[in-house]
Amino acid sequence: MTATVIELDQDGPAAILRIEGDVTSASEADLMAAYGLAAANGATAVILDFSKLEYMNSGGIGLLVTLLVRARRGGGRLVATGLSEHYRQIFSLTRLDEAIEIYDDDAAAMVAATA
Amino acid sequence: MTELTRPIRRLLGRHTDTPEPDAVPESPAVTEPARLTDDPSIAVDIAESDPLLAYLQSASGPIEIARLELDSPAVRAMREAGVALVVPLVSQGELIGTLNLGPRLSEQEYSTDDRRLLTTLAAQAAPAIRVAQLVREQAHEAAERERLEQEMRVATLIQQQFLPRELPKLPQWQIAAYYGPARAVGGDFYDFIDMPDGRIGIAVGDVTDKGVPAALVMARTHSILRAEASRSNSPGEILRRANALLEPEMPARMFVTCLFAILEPETGRIVIANAGHNLPYIRTDDGVVELRATGMPLGLMPGIRYEETEGVIAPASSVLLYSDGLVEAHDPNQQMYGFPRLRQEMAVDDAGSELLDRLLETLHRFTGPDWEQEDDITLVTLRRASGVADEPASDGQAGPALITAFSIPGEEGNERLAMDRVAAAAGGLGLPPARLERLKTAVSEATMNAIEYGSQGNPDVPVDIAVETTADAIVVRITDRALSGAVPTDAEAPDIELKLAGAQKPRGWGLFLIKNMVDSMDVTSDGSTQTVTLTMAREERTNG
Numbered sequence: 001m002t003a004t005v006i007e008l009d010q011d012g013p014a015a016i017l018r019i020e021g022d023v024t025s026a027s028e029a030d031l032m033a034a035y036g037l038a039a040a041n042g043a044t045a046v047i048l049d050f051s052k053l054e055y056m057n058s059g060g061i062g063l064l065v066t067l068l069v070r071a072r073r074g075g076g077r078l079v080a081t082g083l084s085e086h087y088r089q090i091f092s093l094t095r096l097d098e099a100i101e102i103y104d105d106d107a108a109a110m111v112a113a114t115a
Numbered sequence: 116m117t118e119l120t121r122p123i124r125r126l127l128g129r130h131t132d133t134p135e136p137d138a139v140p141e142s143p144a145v146t147e148p149a150r151l152t153d154d155p156s157i158a159v160d161i162a163e164s165d166p167l168l169a170y171l172q173s174a175s176g177p178i179e180i181a182r183l184e185l186d187s188p189a190v191r192a193m194r195e196a197g198v199a200l201v202v203p204l205v206s207q208g209e210l211i212g213t214l215n216l217g218p219r220l221s222e223q224e225y226s227t228d229d230r231r232l233l234t235t236l237a238a239q240a241a242p243a244i245r246v247a248q249l250v251r252e253q254a255h256e257a258a259e260r261e262r263l264e265q266e267m268r269v270a271t272l273i274q275q276q277f278l279p280r281e282l283p284k285l286p287q288w289q290i291a292a293y294y295g296p297a298r299a300v301g302g303d304f305y306d307f308i309d310m311p312d313g314r315i316g317i318a319v320g321d322v323t324d325k326g327v328p329a330a331l332v333m334a335r336t337h338s339i340l341r342a343e344a345s346r347s348n349s350p351g352e353i354l355r356r357a358n359a360l361l362e363p364e365m366p367a368r369m370f371v372t373c374l375f376a377i378l379e380p381e382t383g384r385i386v387i388a389n390a391g392h393n394l395p396y397i398r399t400d401d402g403v404v405e406l407r408a409t410g411m412p413l414g415l416m417p418g419i420r421y422e423e424t425e426g427v428i429a430p431a432s433s434v435l436l437y438s439d440g441l442v443e444a445h446d447p448n449q450q451m452y453g454f455p456r457l458r459q460e461m462a463v464d465d466a467g468s469e470l471l472d473r474l475l476e477t478l479h480r481f482t483g484p485d486w487e488q489e490d491d492i493t494l495v496t497l498r499r500a501s502g503v504a505d506e507p508a509s510d511g512q513a514g515p516a517l518i519t520a521f522s523i524p525g526e527e528g529n530e531r532l533a534m535d536r537v538a539a540a541a542g543g544l545g546l547p548p549a550r551l552e553r554l555k556t557a558v559s560e561a562t563m564n565a566i567e568y569g570s571q572g573n574p575d576v577p578v579d580i581a582v583e584t585t586a587d588a589i590v591v592r593i594t595d596r597a598l599s600g601a602v603p604t605d606a607e608a609p610d611i612e613l614k615l616a617g618a619q620k621p622r623g624w625g626l627f628l629i630k631n632m633v634d635s636m637d638v639t640s641d642g643s644t645q646t647v648t649l650t651m652a653r654e655e656r657t658n659g
Contacts, residue, residue, distance in 0.1 A: 062622035086552040
């Protein structure tokens with residue numbers, strides 16, 4: 001199993017979480033901590049950059065739902081970029097794409113997130 | 116590449132295609148000692164043995180070629196090309212190229228300032244060029260990897276074409292076969308051939324070498340053996356003719372080891388001839404015996420004769436034919452599986468359970484879960500019923516060809532291992548990449564369920580996975596030990612809105628994903644095990 005590596009890149013109200021490796025239920029602590037840090041720094045929109053995602057399973061999808069619930073409670077937005085065709089399809093099947101806006105790259109997501 | 120340049124590349128370790136300025140002698144040009152370009156007036160090759168190389172390695176700045184007293188072909192070539200000054204490009208103590216300059220346009224000598232400037236320029240340019248070289252090398256390596264993977268897919272595809280689609284249906288015989296390709300795909304094959312009078316020809320072989328060449332030789336051997344088996348009922352004669360046909364056309368340094376057996380199902384009489392292959396083991400009441408016959412591998416030399424040996428498989432006995440991949444497998448401590456271990460396994464009386472399954476289980480226990488299979492593994496087992504009425508006779512299961520079967524410890528996280536191994540096995544079977552991705556997700560999710568419910572997360576309770584191929588689909592069977600009973604398959608469909616509203620738990624996507632990823636999912640249970648069967652068509656199925 002490849003560990004999740006999450007790199008936080010924040011400038012103003014939008015933060016980018018660059019996710020590398022696997023997103024499974026085992027990623028919960030790391031993902032929540034990174035999100036918490038971004039929120040504490042005043043981010044109102046969080047961009048999840050999946051361009052280095054290797055594998056995400058149903059546990060990882062459950063985790064995104066948990067993160068969505070948390071973001072909405074705090075009045076924040078979740079945005080996703082860098083999803084491969086396969087995971088785009090999964091976002092569409094699970095209708096996660098209705099709750100998380102999807103953009104092709106960080107630049108487009110950043111424009112949308114700070115609009 | 117010429118023989119001349121190869122040693123230099125090895126010496127310098129890299130090459131670059133740094134673009135060169137206009138080809139006028141006066142203009143400076145970065146040249147790579149190892150490179151041949153269209154422009155011999157600027158780029159000069161320096162052979163590995165050329166003394167100029169050593170000189171450049173230790174030089175501290177620009178070198179005037181006219182004053183250089185070296186018996187060097189490269190220096191002569193440079194002079195002819197109009198090179199006046201050579202500035203070595205050194206990055207981290209390593210010569211990576213040279214900057215070759217013609218005479219100054221003003222026709223004056225290069226001044227001390229010029230030289231200082233060039234030395235600074237070289238010092239700054241060298242690391243940048245080195246980076247460019249590394250980037251290019253990486254791109255080159257990536258392309259090479261892609262090419263090798265493509266070749267592997269082609270080899271696997273050829274290989275699959277020649278594996279039997281179904282096993283012979285013989286009353287009173289239980290026949291099982293396994294073919295597990297290594298990542299690099301060796302040249303293993305096996306075949307069952309219907310012969311006159313109800314006899315069955317069985318071939319197990321191994322082509323030396325790997326990849327597409329081995330797959331092609333395997334395909335050729337396969338068809339020759341089939342053709343010869345229709346003309347003769349003697350294994351020795353079949354191998355003799357096969358050798359005579361293969362020998363003239365065999366590529367250099369390749370040959371085929373092959374065991375050919377003919378079985379009389381009624382009597383259990385088996386006659387074998389052997390072309391340098393592993394000898395079959397027969398388990399009898401008195402222990403395990405090896406059926407010996409000798410002969411040269413096919414394709415090595417003309418005019419070989421093959422001796423024949425016969426044996427009898429008594430009721431309740433088994434015979435095993437196998438390739439090197441099993442006995443030459445290594446455990447994490449580099450211990451080899453070896454013949455004695457196989458013989459010992461073979462000796463265990465396993466009435467009721469399948470010999471082949473047990474051999475594979477033992478092998479995977481021996482190698483451990485992180486094993487990267489070194490060579491193709493082929494196993495063929497034939498067990499003769501005891502003759503007692505309640506003996507499970509062969510059901511002659513017709514149908515899909517087994518590509519690989521393996522077990523993983525029932526511990527969370529191993530679903531990735533299962534996913535990767537299925538992907539490796541299914542990767543060459545003509546599944547488009549998008550469909551392979553979907554199959555991977557389904558396998559991973561179904562294995563996660565098997566681990567969670569079937570094994571309750573206990574690494575000592577394995578999950579068994581088999582990959583089969585049919586004419587139009589890939590079929591993956593995932594069998595768990597059903598410790599928690601059946602995996603629930605009728606759970607409430609996950610709904611993102613209910614989940615976001617807190618009316619459903621965030622989790623619970625697994626089954627939903629599986630059903631949506633593959634063309635069909637079936638669950639069967641026999642009380643002590645549960646099997647989830649995933650079917651993925653090679654092509655998108657059109658509705659209606």
